[in-house]
Amino acid sequence: MNEDQINAGRRGVLKLGSIAVVTIAMGSQAAHSLAQDKKGGGGNRVDEKDPTAQSLGYKHDATKVDKAKFASYQPGQTCANCQQFQGKATEAWAPCTIFAGKEVANKGWCSAWVKKT
Numbered sequence: 001m002n003e004d005q006i007n008a009g010r011r012g013v014l015k016l017g018s019i020a021v022v023t024i025a026m027g028s029q030a031a032h033s034l035a036q037d038k039k040g041g042g043g044n045r046v047d048e049k050d051p052t053a054q055s056l057g058y059k060h061d062a063t064k065v066d067k068a069k070f071a072s073y074q075p076g077q078t079c080a081n082c083q084q085f086q087g088k089a090t091e092a093w094a095p096c097t098i099f100a101g102k103e104v105a106n107k108g109w110c111s112a113w114v115k116k117t
């Protein structure tokens with residue numbers, strides 16, 4: 001192997017290295033936007049008029065729940081202290097396992113409420 005071949009080899013390795021760096025950077029970028037999508041960014045909230053939300057009596061504000069229709073509601077019950085709430089209790093909005101792909105308000109409530117354990 002002569003000097004040129006060695007240098008060409010080195011260039012190849014460097015080139016491969018740069019591609020790897022770019023690929024890793026793109027990968028982390030994609031993971032980052034996925035994480036942001038998961039968080040919803042406020043654009044994917046459950047609509048109170050959504051048929052599932054209506055049938056479960058979901059309200060963004062638990063105090064507005066129709067207590068006559070949803071007698072299981074007890075003051076103090078909110079999404080923030082529900083087992084189905086997928087965020088920290090301090091997060092204003094987070095996904096709920098009942099409303100796949102949608103976020104619910106931490107002060108919200110629906111009749112599928114289960115005490116967080």
Ligand code: SF4
Pocket residue numbers: 058078079080082083084085096097098099104108109110111112113114
């Ligand atoms: S299941 Fe729990 S977290 Fe989900 S909307 Fe109902 S009360 Fe809120």
